[in-house]
Amino acid sequence: MNHAGEFGAVNIYRSQLFVARIFMKDLIPLLEDFLSDEKRHLDVFWQEIQSRNGVKCKSYWLCGLGGYFMGFVSSLMGRRGIMACTWAVENVVVGHLHNQIDYLRKKDDLAALQAVESILEDEQNHRDTGFEEGGTKNILYQPLRFAISSFTEGVIRFGMR
């Protein structure tokens, strides 16, 4: 599931980069940083999957498509849209990672715990950047934040069945 989620995140930042390269050139370095973080996360969980059952999550393509779509729509709404998207997604992600860490500590699954812990700091950094760049400020973006949070939570719940 985390693997699918990271694939979604990769696609969010990919589509945002695509738009930023045309309209918001100053955001390119930041988005490239985020994208390379997400690619590393994708790799971390792919290693985990391969050491276990080797099967991609059912929601892999749903996450990918949803991510690309959310990234694209948010970036058409400008830099505040991008930051609102980043904040909304990463806020849900960070909450989810904390739950997983609690769960994995109880289960004594050290490999999975380390995988999750190794990405937490990056996701917090993404979320905080979204916040600092005004992702939560504008009331006009509230529907966007709500839609993105809901979709992200929905996908996580779907993936955990």
Ligand SMILES: [Fe+2]
């Ligand atoms: Fe990530």
Ligand SMILES: [Fe+2]
């Ligand atoms: Fe992230």
